[in-house]
Amino acid sequence: MTLSAYLDETIALLRATQEHGLDGALDRAVDLTAAALTEGLPVLVCGNGGSASDAMHIAGELVGRFRRERRGLNVVALSANPAVLTAWANDYDYETVFSRQVEAHGRQGGVFIGISTSGNSKNVIAALHVAREMGMATVGLTGQGGGAMAELCDVLLDVPSRVTPHIQEAHICLYHLLCDRVEERVAQKTEY
Secondary structure, three states: OOOOHHHHHHHHHHHHHHHOOOOHHHHHHHHHHHHHHHHOOEEEEEEEOHHHHHHHHHHHHHHOOOOOOOOOOOEEEEEOOOOHHHHHHHOOOHHHHHHHHHHHHOOOEEEEEEOOOOOHHHHHHHHHHHHHHHOOEEEEEEEEOOOOOOOOOOOEEEEEOOOHHHHHHHHHHHHHHHHHHHHHHHHHOOOO
């Protein structure tokens, strides 16, 4: 495939995502995330593989800065601590590596963001269950339809595709906008 053909596919999916009607869902995700962070409550983010990198990217933007100078925000990427991941997976199982961390770091009123291109990652689903039990709002970034995550998410941002790399490219656009809008909102309500 040529670069031009690949970019044409990406552009087509970004246009389809634009037309998919995610504006309201994104507004709700921003509202929930900004409200939690303004109150100092945690936002926990996780995924596997490329989605684990996306979780760390989101945390990096919000703990550090996206485009504005402001205080650090309470965002934790659950994929970022290899000691926790490997110890828990070795002693118990990989399916609960994220849900265990939600138990440790989650708080009622916080937000859990699960990322899975299929929407069927068992460890993300397990973490969604625990987050809901704890009274956290749940946001999902998925591919088309949301898979099993759809029924567990208060807000579903499902990209209209089943092609993993293109879903991930659209996810970057969605979470960059989420970070920008959350940062703007939090910066207005808190002092540096």
